[in-house]
Amino acid sequence: VSFSVTILGSSSAVPTSERFPSAHLVQAGERFFLIDCGEGTQIQLRRFKIRFGKINHILISHTHGDHVFGLFGLISTLSLLNRTTDLHIYAHPKLKEILDGHLKFFHDAGLPFNIIYHFLNSKKASVIYEDDQISVTAVSLKHRIASKGFIFREKPKPLNVRKEMIGYHQISLKDILKIKNGEDFISKEGKLIPNAQLTRPPFKPRAYAYCSDTAYSEKLIPHLQEIDLLYHEATYGNELAHRAKETAHSTAKQAAEIARKAGVQKLIIGHFSARYKNIEPLLEEAREIFPDTMPANDGMVFEIEKKRLENSGA
Amino acid sequence: VSFSVTILGSSSAVPTSERFPSAHLVQAGERFFLIDCGEGTQIQLRRFKIRFGKINHILISHTHGDHVFGLFGLISTLSLLNRTTDLHIYAHPKLKEILDGHLKFFHDAGLPFNIIYHFLNSKKASVIYEDDQISVTAVSLKHRIASKGFIFREKPKPLNVRKEMIGYHQISLKDILKIKNGEDFISKEGKLIPNAQLTRPPFKPRAYAYCSDTAYSEKLIPHLQEIDLLYHEATYGNELAHRAKETAHSTAKQAAEIARKAGVQKLIIGHFSARYKNIEPLLEEAREIFPDTMPANDGMVFEIEKKRLENSGA
Numbered sequence: 286v287s288f289s290v291t292i293l294g295s296s297s298a299v300p301t302s303e304r305f306p307s308a309h310l311v312q313a314g315e316r317f318f319l320i321d322c323g324e325g326t327q328i329q330l331r332r333f334k335i336r337f338g339k340i341n342h343i344l345i346s347h348t349h350g351d352h353v354f355g356l357f358g359l360i361s362t363l364s365l366l367n368r369t370t371d372l373h374i375y376a377h378p379k380l381k382e383i384l385d386g387h388l389k390f391f392h393d394a395g396l397p398f399n400i401i402y403h404f405l406n407s408k409k410a411s412v413i414y415e416d417d418q419i420s421v422t423a424v425s426l427k428h429r430i431a432s433k434g435f436i437f438r439e440k441p442k443p444l445n446v447r448k449e450m451i452g453y454h455q456i457s458l459k460d461i462l463k464i465k466n467g468e469d470f471i472s473k474e475g476k477l478i479p480n481a482q483l484t485r486p487p488f489k490p491r492a493y494a495y496c497s498d499t500a501y502s503e504k505l506i507p508h509l510q511e512i513d514l515l516y517h518e519a520t521y522g523n524e525l526a527h528r529a530k531e532t533a534h535s536t537a538k539q540a541a542e543i544a545r546k547a548g549v550q551k552l553i554i555g556h557f558s559a560r561y562k563n564i565e566p567l568l569e570e571a572r573e574i575f576p577d578t579m580p581a582n583d584g585m586v587f588e589i590e591k592k593r594l595e596n597s598g599a
Numbered sequence: 600v601s602f603s604v605t606i607l608g609s610s611s612a613v614p615t616s617e618r619f620p621s622a623h624l625v626q627a628g629e630r631f632f633l634i635d636c637g638e639g640t641q642i643q644l645r646r647f648k649i650r651f652g653k654i655n656h657i658l659i660s661h662t663h664g665d666h667v668f669g670l671f672g673l674i675s676t677l678s679l680l681n682r683t684t685d686l687h688i689y690a691h692p693k694l695k696e697i698l699d700g701h702l703k704f705f706h707d708a709g710l711p712f713n714i715i716y717h718f719l720n721s722k723k724a725s726v727i728y729e730d731d732q733i734s735v736t737a738v739s740l741k742h743r744i745a746s747k748g749f750i751f752r753e754k755p756k757p758l759n760v761r762k763e764m765i766g767y768h769q770i771s772l773k774d775i776l777k778i779k780n781g782e783d784f785i786s787k788e789g790k791l792i793p794n795a796q797l798t799r800p801p802f803k804p805r806a807y808a809y810c811s812d813t814a815y816s817e818k819l820i821p822h823l824q825e826i827d828l829l830y831h832e833a834t835y836g837n838e839l840a841h842r843a844k845e846t847a848h849s850t851a852k853q854a855a856e857i858a859r860k861a862g863v864q865k866l867i868i869g870h871f872s873a874r875y876k877n878i879e880p881l882l883e884e885a886r887e888i889f890p891d892t893m894p895a896n897d898g899m900v901f902e903i904e905k906k907r908l909e910n911s912g913a
């Protein structure tokens with residue numbers, strides 16, 4: 286099962302010829318989540334050959350234009366493509382206001398699909414999406430207006446029962462389920478077979494966190510435990526730390542500090558100010574503190590690899 | 600003096616990875632006019648290295664999303680760039696409604712520049728802009744909602760007085776102005792020098808017409824006399840003539856018919872439906888009727904060359 290993040294846009298408010306405004310696509314198995322939808326997102330989806338119809342969930346971190354201006358065009362295109370599947374939008378209630386005005390003006394005959402709003406109005410971290418594979422939690426960031434980070438976590442998986450053991454001990458389906466949940470097994474001969482001999486550890490649940498836009502906030506750290514991949518905005522370099530503070534954004538150094546303190550596996554920095562034609566200095570700044578840092582460039586795909594948990598019993 | 604058109608977007612409602620939605624930049628000398636502003640226009644301006652600050656006039660043909668969704672991002676960026684110069688927007692009054700809602704939401708602290716609206720609510724052809732170099736006329740197109748074409752014409756120029764004649768006859772400044780306007784000259788010796796001996800014909804006033812979105816309409820033809828370059832939408836090929844009619848768009852053949860009947864110098868077709876991965880068939884269809892047809896591709900620049908009028912007296 287794939288768990289990946291595609292960078293559709295990596296600029297901050299002002300796009301450049303190389304970087305579109307914020308948008309990420311998260312693929313978790315067969316589910317596609319769009320996080321933020323800056324101007325031109327639909328063009329990037331085309332360019333990177335991602336089928337529009339697969340996206341059923343759009344998560345909007347906050348209602349600044351560079352995170353939402355692509356929503357209008359995307360919705361128009363979905364309408365022209367005769368989408369009929371519900372579209373779920375997770376956002377601050379204010380987004381509905383502006384979107385309602387738009388739909389009334391540009392789609393007065395209505396859309397061929399329903400938009401189902403899920404309002405992000407809790408200050409506390411809360412699960413906003415859950416299925417049998419993954420959960421998504423929204424956490425409060427620190428910005429000029431209400432802004433949410435999104436944490437995608439695969440659900441813990443049961444133990445894998447070794448196939449050869451099922452045959453050898455002629456284990457019934459009912460017993461297999463028990464063994465998956467950690468029980469030992471008593472064979473026909475009455476012998477106790479410890480669970481560790483019957484199973485392999487499952488894959489470790491993978492996790493991705495999107496934190497943009499946000500100022501440096503250590504309050505995020507408890508939410509970022511056991512994260513494989515963290516995207517943290519780094520609008521500025523440390524030389525503009527004062528500007529980052531004024532505008533409630535982060536520096537590359539601060540993004541790296543959060544990654545290091547939370548102990549994540551890998552950091553992606555992005556949401557770069559258009560003033561940085563070359564983002565190498567930002568990358569170096571982050572890597573001094575957190576070596577496993579990558580820059581977000583439009584079109585990059587970050588695949589989170591599966592890793593087996595260690596077998597406590599083996 | 601340059602008179603050119605840059606194609607920023609050439610797709611119809613649904614953009615593709617190759618074609619952004621509608622937007623053209625007209626440069627007439629030092630003046631830059633943006634016609635329509637589809638999603639991603641600001642990204643195309645960056646890509647084609649056109650300075651945002653130079654654009655003081657934005658003309659919106661009609662209020663369908665694919666012609667206006669880029670306005671919100673462009674205005675945000677102009678604000679972030681601390682523009683202070685007035686921005687003139689020529690559009691249907693309804694555009695102000697939607698823009699006002701936007702500005703209130705995304706720019707509640709106001710913009711650092713003024714937006715000056717010029718409403719296109721006359722059904723008759725009318726001059727909407729005029730300076731000492733050019734005039735712009737809006738003409739009614741035939742579409743599902745009110746839609747305007749825009750005709751840019753250079754003003755007729757006076758005759759060029761030959762420098763060598765000024766020296767030879769010792770012509771005063773006052774007399775030069777008279778000769779520019781066609782008068783003959785009487786030399787100190789009392790000899791009449793015919794105007795044609797003293798002057799060269801001026802350059803022919805150049806003209807560009809933008810007609811999109813529109814169904815086939817012969818009512819346009821009288822407005823398209825003496826046009827060097829005509830952009831006429833060609834959303835479909837002739838095989839979809841019924842679809843063109845239903846949606847009030849044109850086929851490539853119809854665009855060429857208009858060009859031929861109006862006797863323009865050159866035709867550009869664009870606003871292609873996303874279904875045409877290859878637009879060669881549309882081009883061939885148009886060229887059968889009007890050979891001097893070019894396709895609009897994003898990034899193309901069409902320069903209208905200067906031509907001298909013929910000297911009636913020489």
